[in-house]
Amino acid sequence: AQTVTQSQPEMSVQEAETVTLSCTYDTSESDYYLFWYKQPPSRQMILVIRQEAYKQQNATENRFSVNFQKAAKSFSLKISDSQLGDAAMYFCAYRSAGGSQGNLIFGKGTKLSVKP
């Protein structure tokens, strides 16, 4: 079974600085998707960024980018120019792309605080 591990329960960053959140996963599959979701205090789950495993190029969405290392099974999220509105829980997630399975498995989350 696939697992997703986020080793940083909490992180803190100064406004306008850069922070990197870590995520590792375990799978025997070669075709899958990886995601980062944001959950602010409103509790709404919001997609931040998506990466297809077959793509070597790291995904980027404005201030958010990932460092996808397939061999190391690592998928970190970098937030540049951090803003107060970035304060939230961040969840890393894995989803198989092939076969009949398609569970979306989440890590435990990292709570990000942004200091003004």
Place this chain on the structure above:
Amino acid sequence: DAGVIQSPRHEVTEMGQEVTLRCKLISGHNSLFWYRQTMMRGLELLIYFNNNVPIDDSGMPEDRFSAKMPNASFSTLKIQPSEPRDSAVYFCASSLRRGPHPEAFFGQGTRLTVV
């Protein structure tokens, strides 16, 4: 599209009562997930449907929990009888199984309190 719609947003019930949570999928989506979120256990996958068929229900805690998809756009999660330890936020999410956008879109959750 209005997105994934869950009802009710909040539910307070007494131990032993039946609770039914409802979820309307985004039109055209064929995957449906039910999650439970607590501080202690994080975001737990309860059950996953694809094309209205339950694919993985290994996360359903026990026989008190049941989930159905009577049609392609609607799902229910039922707890009978409810217990205080069932108190949590329950999310449903829908997605396409494959394609350029396989990400799940979440509803706003139902906060369940069992007293």
